[in-house]
Amino acid sequence: MGGSGNITVWINSPGGDCVAAAQIYNMLMDYPHDVTVKIDGIAASAASVIAMAGTKVLMSPVSTMMIHNPATIAWGDAKDMEKAIAMLDAVKDSIINAYEIKSGLSRAKLSHLMDSETWMDANKAVELGFADGILSRA
Numbered sequence: 001m002g003g004s005g006n007i008t009v010w011i012n013s014p015g016g017d018c019v020a021a022a023q024i025y026n027m028l029m030d031y032p033h034d035v036t037v038k039i040d041g042i043a044a045s046a047a048s049v050i051a052m053a054g055t056k057v058l059m060s061p062v063s064t065m066m067i068h069n070p071a072t073i074a075w076g077d078a079k080d081m082e083k084a085i086a087m088l089d090a091v092k093d094s095i096i097n098a099y100e101i102k103s104g105l106s107r108a109k110l111s112h113l114m115d116s117e118t119w120m121d122a123n124k125a126v127e128l129g130f131a132d133g134i135l136s137r138a
Helices: 018-030 046-051 078-103 107-115 122-128
Strands: 007-013 035-044 056-059 064-067 118-121
Touching: 007 046, 018 046, 018 078, 035 046, 046 064, 046 078, 056 122, 064 107, 078 107, 118 122
Parallel strands: 007 035, 035 056, 035 064
Antiparallel strands: 064 118
16 A cells, blocks of 8 residues: 555444454555544444554544454354364454554453453553543644
8 A cells, every 4th residue: 555644544433354354454554654543433343453553543532442352153063163263263363463563462461351352441442552542622
C-alpha cells in the first residue's frame, strides 16, 4: 500500500472475520507513514486486532474495546473437531501476536484476558497498553 501522508482510521465495529481483520491489520502495519486509530464507539473482537495496527490508538472516553478467544462452527467426526481446535489455537496465537506487539503484555496475560472475554473502557485500554490515549476536545 502506497501513501503520501499520515492517515486516520476511525473504528466503530463489533468485529467480524479474523482473516479479513488480519489483512487490514497487515495493510495498516505496512503503511509507510503514521496511522492514527480513533475508536469512537466499539472495537470488539476482530476490530480490536485492526486497532492494534495504529501508530497511535486513541479512544473516546465513552468507547469500549473487547478481546476474546476466536470462535468457529465445526461439523464432522472427532478428527474434524480436533482439526477445528488446532485451527482455533493457531488463530488465537496469531491474534496474541498483534496484542503483544502493541501492548507489551506477556502472551500468558493476553491469553488469560482473551479467555475471560475482557471488556475495556478507554482508561482500562490505556492502562493495559491497548490504547495510547483518550480523545478530548480540540
